[in-house]
Amino acid sequence: MTDKKYEARLRALTAWALDVSNRGFVPPPPADLEAIARAKGTNADLVNGAVAEAWSAAIKALLTQVAFNIADPHLQLGEEFNEPTTDAGRTTELKSSTPAQPVAISNHAAGTTATSKQNSSPAPTVDRPTDDSANDADPAEQSYLALKKWRDGLVSNGAIFTSTIKDTQLRNVANIYANGHGDIRQSLTTQLKKFADQMETVLEGLNNDRAEIAPLPTGHDTALTPSVNVGGTQTPPSAPESVGPPPIQPPATDEAAATSASDAEYSTASPPNSVERLGMAFAAMDYSKTGDEPVQISFRTDETGRTLSWAEPSDSHAFKIYRLVSGDGSRPYNPDNADLVAVTRGLQASDERPFTHAVRYYQVWLNEGSTETLALASQPVLYAQGNCVGELSNVEVREDEGRVIGKWTALPGTQRVQIFRIPQERPANPASDPAYRILTGMDNLGGFVDAEAERGGAFIYKICAEGVVDNMTVLSAPASVPLQVSAVLAPVRDLRVDTTDSNGTVQFDLSWTSPPGGEVVIYRTQAAPVAGLDLKPLPEGSIRDGISGPEARLSYQVRLEDTMNVMKGIALPKGWTRAYFTPVTVLGNLVHVGTTVVKSVALQVKNPKVLERVNSQILTFEWPEGAGAVMVYQGPSGHDPELALSGQPVEVSEPVYRQRGGLHFETQLPAIGCDLHLVPVTFEAGKRVSGEPTTVNYPWIMRMKYELIAKKSMFIKTAGVSVVVTALERPGSPLSFVLVFNPDRLPLTISDGRPMNMIRDADGAPRSSRIFTPEIGTPNEPATAWRTTGEDWAADVGTQSGFLRLFASLPPEGLRRVALMDPPMDSLRVKGSSNVMKEFFGVK
Secondary structure (H helix, E strand, O other), X not given: OOOHHHHHHHHHHHHHHHHHHHOOOOOOOHHHXXXXXXXXXXXXXXXXXXXXXXXXXXXXXXXXXXXXXXXOHHHOOOHHHOOOOOHHHOOOOOOOOOOOOOOOEOHHHHOOOEOOOOOOOXXXXXOOOOOOHHHHOOHHHHHHHHHHHHHHHHHHOOOOOOOOOOHHHHHHHHHHHHOOOOOHHHHOOHHHHHHHHHHHHHHHHHHHOHHHOOOOOOOOOOOOOOOEEEOOEEEOOOOOOOOXXXXXXXXXXXXXXXXXXXXXXXXXXOOHHHOHHHHOOOOOOOOOOOOOOOEEOEEEEEOOEEEEEOOOOOOOOOXXXXXXXXXXXXXXXXXXXXXXEEEEOOOEEEEOOOOOOOEEEEEEEEEEEOOHHHHHHOOOEEEEEEEEEOOOEEEEEEEEOOEEEEEEEOOOOOOEEEEEEEEOOOOOOOOOOHHHEEOOOOOOOOEXXXXXXXXXXXXXXXXXXXXXXXXXXXXXXOEEEEEEOOOOOOOOOOOEEEEEEEOOEEEEEEEEOOOOEOEEEEEEEOOOOOOOOOOOOEEHHHHOOOOOOHHHEOOOOOEEEOOEEEEEEEEOOOOOOEEEEEEEEEEOOEEEEOOOEEEEOOOEOXXXXXXXXXXXXXXXXXXXXXXXEEEEEEEOOOOOHHHHOOOOOEEEEHHHHHHHOOEEOOXXXXXXXXXXXXXXXXEEOOEEEEOEOEEEEEOOOEEEXXXXXXXXXXXXXXXXXXXXXXXXXXXXXXXXXXXXXXXOOOOOOOOOOEXXXXXXXXXXXXXXXXXXXXXXXXXXXXXXXXXXOHHHHHHHOOOOOEEEEEEEOOOHHHHOOEEEEOOOHHHHEEOOOOEHHHHHHOOO
């Protein structure tokens, strides 16, 4: 493959050698120039090392200019490099007897291809013609050679530099003078008008003595092919390897014939850069003519270079010449002072020159007339314009442990560099879609570091230099670099499961952070995965037994919200009370199981009831499926459950509950009433998870107790009983009671036996009554006793034995608020009255 840097060095060295030869000195031969270009210096195996050493300082400065992409580097050297440092640069002494080959000058370096042979004399001499060929030589060419010889003499004497008066300007003057188009001053810039008198003297002397300038074959560029003396013998100039179009001919007497001839000379199929001679023949711009709004230049860039094209004008002038010029960093204002790219009659040209600034401005100046001569003599008009931003050079993009690193060289004037990271699966691979642009907050002039590229992803990095033209951003053609980022198999450790309620149905929302590479799938199972499954990467098929199987894999849509992947609305299968969610990272044929999260349904206790057993209470309910325990919290009636949930609960497990048929409270519930809050509990990953509380009220109840005391006399064992009723607090209203006797069993209800007549156990008490209303005592106030009457006792009990029991005489609703606790069973059993004396004496 061609080394473009080597070609650039060789072009610059060849152009410099031609300039050295034109000044009368001896440059290194072509073989040495090629060796110097390859070695990047004079330390190479050279044919004539002495000559190269004589010019080593100039060659080193020239190669430095090339390294910095300086345009026309051979014209930018300082005055100190105009002459060799030794006589070897003034006399040729070849190491071999083989004649040096001609120096080939490509159109990239000098605009056309020509040759120059080495001579043995101190300087090339322009020989007089030895025959009549001088009479046939082109006057414009002879004028140009005379002016060039005059200019080179000034340079040799140190009066000016070579770049002070360019060949282009000399050719303009020669054409104007030879073709009789007027005063040569009109073609000179302000800085060169001081040389006008000297130029006129040279040209007038040329008319008096044409023999000083050797004629050249028609069609050759005499500036590049002077005749030289080799060994004292005149050697005609060599034919060029590539010849441009023939020189401009004087105006024809017949305008149509001249136009036809000119059309034949300018072929639009000719290489655009091959018409350099025309660049020397244009009249200087005097700003007297303006054109319409310039059209736009179109650009096409490919492997061969940059091609510029423009639309054809609509007018019908017979002869049109386009001059394509450019300016790096600033827009040209005059085609004579711009960098000439090409002269052509076609509608396109190419430009392979390296950029020296980020922005290159292009202009197409149009000369037109009915003939070639009139077109060249007419004032140029700016016909088309456009601009390009130079591409980045030395672009390199690579990966370093998951980070993508890029570096390049940006041209001076580059504002910033835009970087686009585009997935390779994108069909169009857009190079300017802002969705793919990265690192927008930096100028990226020297490179970038991309730490956000997805591991395992394949991308195309497109990198564009950004320049500013008329306060608007313009991008260069992108440099494209495909890159595959290495993947790392990492598990998901931050899976989060949130419980939601959708129309009374429990659902779950999942969220997690994407791992560096691979795809994440979620499994939902009723049982926990096998322990240790998440310790290391495993073959994909090895987890099927550990996580149920493929049917457990969720297929819900995954969305990106902020920086998290989200999967919403996951339902719990019917009959499940809990679910295990396990994330699995899949990369190729390997998987890595992440951290499992278990979630239970928010259980709730149903149908709670409190059963009153006089001196104890039993709590019953439907055991919630999946609950490991039920916690019962006690709190004030009518208050928020949250207040009670901070207290100490009573806990009951399912086996104990089912064995005893409910929760039996160890201590009695408060008589003033309370609320009981039942909370089911499940166990997830070793943690207790509480369900929703269910509240049941234990109402206010009046707890009382009574005591039966047998009444006895000296001769009768049992003459009756007295009753004392007490309570923790005195009831708000009086309560009535009935003492019931049943000879066969303990009375079960107030009507299960014979009610006994009762009377206050005090002197002067009123008459007895079967329903009595005692004063209920409290712990701080003793109770008043009531007793049976002797007559009633003898009539109702007599000598019978049986059981007594006290009942509250209240309607059914009132009985629900009263708990009357019986004394010990022995005190409720009574024997009938009997006479001790009769039993003693055996009297019946």
